[in-house]
Amino acid sequence: MxxxxxxxxxxxxxxxxxxxxxxxxxxxxxxxxxxxxxxxxxxxxxxxxxxxxxxxxxxxxxxxxxxxxxxxxxxxxxxxxxxxxxxxxxxxxxxxxxxxxxxxxxxxxxxxxxxxxxxxxxxxxxxxxxxxxxxxxxxxxxxxxxxxxxxxxxxxxxxxxxxxxxxxxxxxxSGKEMPIYSKMLKFAGIGESALETRLLDLIQSQTDPTIAPYAKEGEVTIRISTKAASESEALIKLTATEAEIQQRLSEHMYASEDVTLEKVIVDLMSKRGLTVSAAESCTGGMLMEHITAVPGSSVMFQGGIVCYSNEMKMKLLNVPYDYLEGDHAPGAVSKEVALVLAEQARIVMDSDFGLSVTGVAGPGFSERKPVGLVYIGIAERDKETEVYELNLSGNREAIRLRSVKAILYRLWRRLMENEKLSS
Structure with a gap:
């Protein structure tokens, strides 16, 4: 009806x-x-x-x-x-x-x-x-x-x-209609249009279950739905569709329920006894806010530093002066600084992982670098630190949020890769 x-x-x-x-x-x-x-x-x-x-x-x-x-x-x-x-x-x-x-x-x-x-x-x-x-x-x-x-x-x-x-x-x-059963699949590190392209044949040929993608800032959700006489019957149909989607997008699908990426990360790290710390510049504590908003995050989150000024980067996290000042310095918004921030956050707070974010959120240029240029770093104990360059669009708030989502996605990918290696 x-x-x-x-x-x-x-x-x-x-x-x-x-x-x-x-x-x-x-x-x-x-x-x-x-x-x-x-x-x-x-x-x-x-x-x-x-x-x-x-x-x-x-x-x-x-x-x-x-x-x-x-x-x-x-x-x-x-x-x-x-x-x-x-x-x-x-x-x-x-x-x-x-x-x-x-x-x-x-x-x-x-x-x-x-x-x-x-x-x-x-x-x-x-x-x-x-x-x-x-x-x-x-x-x-x-x-x-x-x-x-x-x-x-x-x-x-x-x-x-x-x-x-x-x-x-x-x-x-009066028993005429079968109930609708749905499942939510969550994705990160991919936009809605790119995700839809990867699933276009499934979406165009869908009958039952139906597949409906929709986007929020920095993540995409797919809802798969079916009508069935019972939950067990629905589960058979939903599971088959989910498996096909996961096979195509395993590097982006972080959950098969309606949870946030930070919740998944907190649960994973807590279960494995791992800890993380952070050093933030342009995001101003937003990354730490996302992590600590999850109940139980105190088990895995060691702490963080908002190092907005160059002085705080040098004083609290030992970023070399030559990286920040001078005609030939790479500047605060650089791969070099993102690397030091991630490594020092990990060392100073004695955590298994150190995260860093430094960039230009706007509205104006900084160090003659464009709005949306962001570097994120992930340092892991006994492993080589990785730094990623992002070129983001949007206003100041969107760039800050997309930076946070990007580093959370990269951390999740690292955790998944480590799990595969240990299994």
Whole structure:
């Protein structure tokens, strides 16, 4: 069955709040086999609300609404639905009793407009609001199913889980739809377009499972999904597709679940009893922040130094003056300095690995070197230090983040290579 989600509220259109309800409902509906084809946001306007309902009726079997159930005159969701369906509104007695009791307990006189929160559409199944006052509604009419939910997530989520979902399963689905099962594959060190090119034949010929890539800054995720009667049946199909993708992109696929690269690294190093330290210049501590944001990172992270100035590079990490100053010096943004920073970070903090980042994040040139030129270094105990040159695009924040993602990827690759050698 096809579904559409209609989020109601002018504040959504103005960007004053983020529509997290649509994300939650889409995930929940997919889990019970309902495909969400459209998401609509409409303001608090009766004509436009009715228009949105009529349009959704033409293209969806199930229509879910969030928001517009409050006590004020601009809370019009039920009014609009009732008008389109040719039904009346009435006061639900149980909801009204709860409202009156709420105000009595507070010692406050209930204003007349609060009665709107107890309104229900004629013939609807009222949906109890466990954490708020405005009730929801569930309606079946002419082969269409309507679910009306409040806007605040703390009210919407329990109402959907405990009231609306059971109603949908009984009234709309009745075992007709198979649930959707998905798996997330995570990649680093490759862009979305390059990844898609490597998988183009699979994507173009996909039927079941489906393959959907999407990118975040510095990483790419692939979601593979299938409909199946049981989790075990789904796992067979998902595993086969995952194996094919992993075979093609093993040097970039770092996880087969929705976790961050830094989480994978922290777990790997903690398990093996390895430690790491860092020296950062242009990223200003962002690398350390990514690592230490992972719970349990204290086991493997020794510490770090933000050496923004040349003086701190020399004083704290023993970078030679001749590398930093003078007509023939390679400069702070150089392979030579990245190498010393990585090695000294490892030595000073007595860790198994030392990481370094130095570069030009912008907005202007530094040492007459272009914005986006970054050097990252990885020093490992008893092994030769490696330095990589990056030529990154984007604004200052993007360059800093991409630098962090790049060195984390290189560290992960080193850990994987070491594992292969030891096995």
């Amino acid at each position: 096809k579904a559409e989600i209609i989020a109601v509220g002018t504040e959504l259109l103005l960007g004053q709040i983020v529509n997290t309800n649509a994300q939650y409902l889409s995930q929940e509906l997919a889990a019970i086999g309902i495909d969400v084809y459209f998401q609509t946001v409409v303001g608090d306007n009766m004509d436009r609300l009715q228009e949105a309902v009529r349009l959704a009726q033409k293209r969806a079997d199930i229509i879910l609404f969030s928001g517009g159930l409050g006590p004020t005159q601009d809370d019009l969701t039920k009014d609009a639905i009732a008008a389109v369906l040719g039904r009346k509104l009435h006061i639900d007695r149980l909801a009204m009793d709860k409202l009156e009791q709420f105000f009595r307990n507070r010692g406050v006189v209930m204003t007349e407009n609060n009665r709107r929160q107890a309104l229900s559409i004629e013939g609807a199944t009222p949906l109890e609001n466990e954490t708020g006052l405005a009730i929801g509604d569930a309606i079946a009419q002419d082969g269409k199913f309507y679910v009306v939910l409040p806007g605040p997530p703390k009210e919407l989520k329990p109402m959907f889980e405990n009231q609306a979902k059971p109603w949908l399963l009984q009234q709309a689905l």
